[in-house]
Amino acid sequence: MTGVGTTLGRSRLALLAAGLAVLIVLGSAVHLTQGTANLDPLDPLRLLFGGGPGDTAAIVLESRLPRLAAALVVGVALGVSGAALQSVARNMMASPDTLAVDAGAHLAIVAVAAVGISLPLLGAAGVAFAGGLAAALLVLTLAGTSGQGIVRLVLAGTAIALAMISATRVLLLLFSEETRGLFAWGAGSLGQNGLDGVRTLGPVVGAALLGLLVLSRRLDLMYLGDDHARTLGVHVGRIRFTTIALAVLLAATAVTIAGPIGFVGLAAPALVRLLSNVVPGLHRHAALLPVSAAMGVALLLGADVLMRALIGSQGALEVPTGVVTTVLGAIFLMVLARNIRVATAAAEPPSAHARAGVSVPRYRLITGVLVVAAIGALVGSVLLGDAKLLLGDVVNWVSGQAGPLVTGVMENRVPRVAAAFLAGAALALAGAVVQAVARNPLADPGVIGVSGGAGLGAVTVITLVSGVGFWTQAGFAGLGAAAAMAVVFALAARGGLASERLVLIGFGMQAGTQALVTLLITLSDPWNEAKALTWLGGSTYGRSFAHLVPMALAILVVVPLLVRARGELDLLSLDDETPRVLGGAVPRSRLLLLVGAVLLTGSAVAGIGVIAFVGLVAPHAARALVGRRHARMLPVAALLGAILVLAADTVGRTVIAPSQLPAGLMTALIGVPYFVWLLQRSRLASTMRA
Known part of the structure; x- marks a missing residue:
C-alpha cells in the first residue's frame, strides 16, 4: 500500500507540475500578443523558429519580451x-x-x-x-x-x-x-x-x-x-x-x-x-x-494578462501590475482568513496586566494634566508654522485688531488646528469602540480596513466626478467606511466573531482598498504624485471651517451614545455571554456602536485624509494611564488622540517650513515605535504565562 500511495503521490505531483507549466506557456503566449500594436497569436511562434516579419521581431524583443521575462523572474x-x-x-x-x-x-x-x-x-x-x-x-x-x-x-x-x-x-x-x-x-x-x-x-x-x-x-x-x-x-x-x-x-x-x-x-x-x-x-x-x-x-502572469485584457494595453502602461496583484491577493487573504481555524478567545490586551483602575483623585489629576496639555498643544499649533506668531497676535486677532498679515495667517491656520484636534479625538474614540466590540486590543479603524474604505469612497468620487463638493466627498467617505466595516464583520462572523479572524480579514481589506486608491489616482491623474501622497498621508492643508462640520457633528452625535453605552462597552470587551445574562441585546448594541465608529472614522477621513495608528495607540495609552473602564478611558483616549494629531501636524508644518509633511505620515512615525513596544510587551507577557 505504501508503494501505491507513493506512486499516486508522484503522479499527482507530476500532473500538478504539468498543469502549471501549461498555464505558464499559454499565459506567456497570450502575454506576448497583448500590446498597443496588433500581433497575430502565431507570430511569436514564427519568430521562435526563425520566421516572421522584421517589425514583429522588434515589437516582441524590444517591448514585450522584457516584460514577460520580468514576470517570469x-x-x-x-x-x-x-x-x-x-x-x-x-x-x-x-x-x-x-x-x-x-x-x-x-x-x-x-x-x-x-x-x-x-x-x-x-x-x-x-x-x-x-x-x-x-x-x-x-x-x-x-x-x-x-x-x-x-x-x-x-x-x-x-x-x-x-x-x-x-x-x-x-x-x-x-x-x-x-x-x-x-x-x-x-x-x-x-x-x-x-x-x-x-x-x-x-x-x-x-x-x-x-x-x-x-x-x-x-x-x-x-x-x-x-x-x-x-x-x-x-x-x-x-x-x-x-x-x-x-x-x-x-x-x-x-x-x-x-x-x-x-x-x-x-x-x-x-x-x-x-x-x-x-x-x-x-x-x-x-x-x-x-x-x-x-x-x-x-x-x-495571470494578473498582468487580466489587467491588460480588462483596461486595454494603453491603460495598462499607466497602471502598476502590483496594484492588481494586491487587490487579488487581498481577496484571497480574506477568503483564506474566513476559513482559517483560529481561537475564539479574546486576546489579552498588552496593558491588561496594568492596574484595572485608578483612584478618583488620580484620575482627575491625569485628566487635568491632559486637558492642560491639549490646550498647550492647541496654542502651540496656532503659534507655530512657516510664520511664527506671538500670543499678543492671537489676542489681537480674536479682538479684531490684528493686521492683514496676522489675519491671513490665523484664518488659514486655525481651521487646520481645529481639524487636527477633532480628527484625533474622533479616531481615538472610534478605535476604542472597535477594540471593545471586536474584543481585540490590536484592532483599530485602520487595521481592520475602515479607514481604507473611507479613503476609497472619498477618492472615488473625487477622481470620477469633477468639481465635487466637500459634503458629497464626506458622504462617500462615510459610505466607504460603512461598506468596508460591513464586509469585514460579515466575513469575520463565520463561526463566531473571532478576534484573530477579524484582524486578518481587516488587514486584507485595508491592503485592497489602498491598492484601489492608488489605481484610481493613477488612472485619473498619473502625474500628480503629490496629490496621491498627500491624501494617503493625511493632511490638514487647505482646511476651512466648513471641513470641520462633519467631524463636529459626528462627535456631537456619537459621544452621547458612548456615554450611555459605557457600561455595555465594558461588558462587550469581555465576552458575549456576560451582557446576555445581564439582559443586554448584544447584536443591537454591537451594531449601534459600530455605526458610531463608522461615523467618526468616515468624518475624520473626509476631513483630513487617512491618519494611521491614532485609533490604536491612543486607547492603549489611555488604558495604561487610567485602566480599562470605558467611562474613564474614553475621554482620556480622545484627549490623547487629539494631542497626537496636533503634535504631528505641528511638526509636519514646522520641521521643514515653508515645505510641509502630511500629518498622517508623522503620526505613523510617532505611533509605530509605541505600537512595536506594545507588541514586544505582549510577546514577553505571553512567554512568561507559558
Whole structure:
C-alpha cells in the first residue's frame, strides 16, 4: 500500500507540475500578443523558429519580451521567497508583504536615490537586500517563530511596513526631483527598458533558489519543530538565518526589478500548501519550493494578462501590475482568513496586566494634566508654522485688531488646528469602540480596513466626478467606511466573531482598498504624485471651517451614545455571554456602536485624509494611564488622540517650513515605535504565562 500511495503521490505531483507549466506557456503566449500594436497569436511562434516579419521581431524583443521575462523572474523569486518565509515562521501568513521585506527594500532604494547616489543593478539589489533583511528580522523578533502568533505576525509586519512606507513617502515628498518616477514603481510595475535587468539579476534568483533547494531536507525537519530538528543534528539557528537571508535576497531582487509586487509571495505558497492536502509529497520542500515558484509565475502572469485584457494595453502602461496583484491577493487573504481555524478567545490586551483602575483623585489629576496639555498643544499649533506668531497676535486677532498679515495667517491656520484636534479625538474614540466590540486590543479603524474604505469612497468620487463638493466627498467617505466595516464583520462572523479572524480579514481589506486608491489616482491623474501622497498621508492643508462640520457633528452625535453605552462597552470587551445574562441585546448594541465608529472614522477621513495608528495607540495609552473602564478611558483616549494629531501636524508644518509633511505620515512615525513596544510587551507577557 505504501508503494501505491507513493506512486499516486508522484503522479499527482507530476500532473500538478504539468498543469502549471501549461498555464505558464499559454499565459506567456497570450502575454506576448497583448500590446498597443496588433500581433497575430502565431507570430511569436514564427519568430521562435526563425520566421516572421522584421517589425514583429522588434515589437516582441524590444517591448514585450522584457516584460514577460520580468514576470517570469519576479514570479519565481516571490513564490520561493514566500514559501521559505512561511516555513521559517511556521506561519501561512508569512510573506515578503507581511514581514515588511518589500517595504524595507523599497525604503532602502528610495533613501539611496534621495541622497543622489546612482547605483548599478547589483548595487541596488544589495541595498534592497539590506533594507529587507533588517525589516524581516525585526518583524520575526516581535512576532516569534512558534507558528502560533498569526495575528501578532501580521500586525507586527503591518506596523513596521507602515512606518517604512511613511518614511518612504516623506523622502518622496522632500526629494521629489531625485526620486522622480519611484512612486508608480513603488506600487510594482513589470515595465522594463530592455533585458539588462533580467540578465543581471536572473542568475541571482537562480542561485538563491538552488541554495534553498540544498537546504530543503533541513527545512522539512525544522518545519516539524525546533526540538525535533535539533535531535536529528540540524543547527536550527544557522539554518533559519540562512533561509531568511536567501528568502529576503529573492524578495529584494524582485523589488529591484519591478518594485514591490503585492501578495504574490503570500498567495502562491499558501495555495501550494493548501494543495498539499490532495497532492502527497507536496509538503516536502524539494517539491514545495519549485512548485511555489511556478505558482508565483502563473499568478503574476495571470494578473498582468487580466489587467491588460480588462483596461486595454494603453491603460495598462499607466497602471502598476502590483496594484492588481494586491487587490487579488487581498481577496484571497480574506477568503483564506474566513476559513482559517483560529481561537475564539479574546486576546489579552498588552496593558491588561496594568492596574484595572485608578483612584478618583488620580484620575482627575491625569485628566487635568491632559486637558492642560491639549490646550498647550492647541496654542502651540496656532503659534507655530512657516510664520511664527506671538500670543499678543492671537489676542489681537480674536479682538479684531490684528493686521492683514496676522489675519491671513490665523484664518488659514486655525481651521487646520481645529481639524487636527477633532480628527484625533474622533479616531481615538472610534478605535476604542472597535477594540471593545471586536474584543481585540490590536484592532483599530485602520487595521481592520475602515479607514481604507473611507479613503476609497472619498477618492472615488473625487477622481470620477469633477468639481465635487466637500459634503458629497464626506458622504462617500462615510459610505466607504460603512461598506468596508460591513464586509469585514460579515466575513469575520463565520463561526463566531473571532478576534484573530477579524484582524486578518481587516488587514486584507485595508491592503485592497489602498491598492484601489492608488489605481484610481493613477488612472485619473498619473502625474500628480503629490496629490496621491498627500491624501494617503493625511493632511490638514487647505482646511476651512466648513471641513470641520462633519467631524463636529459626528462627535456631537456619537459621544452621547458612548456615554450611555459605557457600561455595555465594558461588558462587550469581555465576552458575549456576560451582557446576555445581564439582559443586554448584544447584536443591537454591537451594531449601534459600530455605526458610531463608522461615523467618526468616515468624518475624520473626509476631513483630513487617512491618519494611521491614532485609533490604536491612543486607547492603549489611555488604558495604561487610567485602566480599562470605558467611562474613564474614553475621554482620556480622545484627549490623547487629539494631542497626537496636533503634535504631528505641528511638526509636519514646522520641521521643514515653508515645505510641509502630511500629518498622517508623522503620526505613523510617532505611533509605530509605541505600537512595536506594545507588541514586544505582549510577546514577553505571553512567554512568561507559558
